[in-house]
Amino acid sequence: MPTILTVVHIAVCFFMVIIVLLQHGKGADVGASFGGSSQSLFGTEGPVPLMNKITTMVAVVFMVTSVSLAYISSTASTASVMSDVLQPSATEEKAVPAGEKVIPMPQAVAEEAATPEAKPAQE
Numbered sequence: 001m002p003t004i005l006t007v008v009h010i011a012v013c014f015f016m017v018i019i020v021l022l023q024h025g026k027g028a029d030v031g032a033s034f035g036g037s038s039q040s041l042f043g044t045e046g047p048v049p050l051m052n053k054i055t056t057m058v059a060v061v062f063m064v065t066s067v068s069l070a071y072i073s074s075t076a077s078t079a080s081v082m083s084d085v086l087q088p089s090a091t092e093e094k095a096v097p098a099g100e101k102v103i104p105m106p107q108a109v110a111e112e113a114a115t116p117e118a119k120p121a122q123e
Helices: 002-022 028-033 048-076 107-114
Strands: none
Touching: 002 048
16 A cells, blocks of 8 residues: 555656646746747636646545545654663663763673673783
């Protein structure tokens, strides 16, 4: 379902860009009033009402797919970014004086620090 919704969302995004680029600005009618061509094909107002309706419908579909994708992604995610971080056990925790920060060590670093014979002797 999220894959289909994502494909529809991307298609609507491209269609929205195209439909907005096809519309002309408010100042485009000034050139037509000084001898330019008239758009009698769509009537006196031109294609503005049709383009407005299409743009509104595309914007509504875009918003619905955006909200749906946001809802699906927020409810489907059960994993955490912190799932790989090891929690210290109760025996490993030590008393820390007030005002000092505690930075947890990864398990590999803690094991290396616990075995002093692994380090070469410095003379």
